[in-house]
Amino acid sequence: MIRALTGAVRAQFQMTTHDLGGDLFNLVVVPFFALTFLAIVQQSGRRGLLGYALMAPVLITLWQMALFTAGELVNRDRFLGVLEAVVAAPAPFALVMAARTATVTAFGLAGFAESWLVALVVFHVVVPVRHPEVLVPTLVAAAFAASGTALLFSAVFALRQSARVFQNSITFPFYLLGGVLVPVAYLPGWLRPLSRVVFLSWSADLLRDSIRPGTPAGVPFRLAVVVLLGAAGMAVGWLLLHRMVEHLRREGTLALA
Numbered sequence: 001m002i003r004a005l006t007g008a009v010r011a012q013f014q015m016t017t018h019d020l021g022g023d024l025f026n027l028v029v030v031p032f033f034a035l036t037f038l039a040i041v042q043q044s045g046r047r048g049l050l051g052y053a054l055m056a057p058v059l060i061t062l063w064q065m066a067l068f069t070a071g072e073l074v075n076r077d078r079f080l081g082v083l084e085a086v087v088a089a090p091a092p093f094a095l096v097m098a099a100r101t102a103t104v105t106a107f108g109l110a111g112f113a114e115s116w117l118v119a120l121v122v123f124h125v126v127v128p129v130r131h132p133e134v135l136v137p138t139l140v141a142a143a144f145a146a147s148g149t150a151l152l153f154s155a156v157f158a159l160r161q162s163a164r165v166f167q168n169s170i171t172f173p174f175y176l177l178g179g180v181l182v183p184v185a186y187l188p189g190w191l192r193p194l195s196r197v198v199f200l201s202w203s204a205d206l207l208r209d210s211i212r213p214g215t216p217a218g219v220p221f222r223l224a225v226v227v228l229l230g231a232a233g234m235a236v237g238w239l240l241l242h243r244m245v246e247h248l249r250r251e252g253t254l255a256l257a
Contacts, residue, residue, distance in 0.1 A: 004091030008099035016104055023104060026064040030111040033057040034118040037181060042123060051127045051211040054115045056181040058207070059142065059200055061111030063174060066146040067167055070101040071153035074244070078158065084254045087245055094238040097154060102147040109143055127211055134219055135210035138203055141223050145199035145230030151237030155244040179204045199229040 016023040037053035074097065077083040087093050119125045129135050157166075175181070177191065178200025184192055195201040202225050209216035248254045 001091075001095070004089075004096060005099045008091075008096045009103045012100040012103040016107060023069050024107060026061055026069065027107065027110055027114065030057050030061050030114040031118050033060055034115040035122060038119055038123055038125070042125075047125075050119070050123075050125055052181065052183075052208060054119055054127055055204065055207040055211075057115045058109075058111045058139070059178065059180045059204055060175065062105060062108040062142055062146045063171070063178075063180075063200065065105050065108035066101070066150035067153060067171065070104040070147065070150035071157055071167070073097065073100055073104070074154045074158040074241075078254065083248075087249075087254060093245060094151075094241045097241060098147070098151050098234060098238070101150040101154065102144070105147040105150055106143055108146065109139055112139065129211055130213060131210045131216060134206060134216055137223055138206040138210065138226070141226040141230070142199065142203040142207075145203070145226050145233070148230035148232070148234035148237065149199070152233045152240060153237070155237055155240035158244055159247065174198060174200060177201065183208070197229070199226050199233075202226045202229070 034054065034057045037056050038050060041047070041049045041053045074083065077086055086096060089096070116127075119127065176187070177184075177195045177198045179185075179187070179195060180200055183205070184195045184201050187195065202222050206216070206219065206222055206226070209219075245254075
């Protein structure tokens with residue numbers, strides 16, 4: 001089992017790093033998000049919100065890596081004609097896919113460094129991290145939750161020809177519900193309960209707390225919610241991947257003609 005996991009991680013790492021114009025394209029646009037958000041906040045005279053503008057690109061990158069890159073791994077394997085071999089391997093297919101999606105999504109954490117560099121080089125701003133003990137676990141938990149969500153989408157997208165339309169249509173609603181840039185507290189009251197089932201909203205609040213003065217409240221509980229939401233997505237994705245493989249086997253369409 002461990003050998004299968006390490007092998008999947010190693011293989012996906014090599015594939016991702018050799019496809020700079022594909023898998024890692026989302027990292028190219030991070031500085032532009034950071035530049036836009038920081039410019040808006042600075043020009044409005046709300047320098048106290050610079051930390052919000054820095055954290056938003058990090059979560060956007062994680063979500064895009066999960067939705068647009070890791071979420072399409074199954075479709076890519078079908079297109080390349082290797083899905084049959086992956087399914088036939090002795091290692092559980094869902095386990096291999098979980099390791100691969102986690103590997104791809106983890107690259108999104110580079111968005112944190114990119115955002116900080118844009119703030120430092122372009123705006124000469126350094127936002128102090130007052131609670132690194134909150135920041136680091138939150139980034140790890142958010143990456144885990146994003147990879148769990150990606151596993152779920154992998155199965156859904158493989159069964160839908162209109163996956164790209166679906167991806168584009170849910171991107172910005174999730175940014176809104178997740179309070180990525182504008183905190184959930186500013187949303188209409190009827191929308192706020194929906195945001196609680198989106199891991200981005202919990203992650204965004206924790207990231208902001210990590211740069212605020214004062215001791216953040218309820219950190220273990222909030223981190224646990226992020227992890228549980230990610231685990232729920234991964235569990236549903238695991239089940240859907242199994243059903244997807246069975247469906248494609250019956251239809252004889254494991255490989256795209």
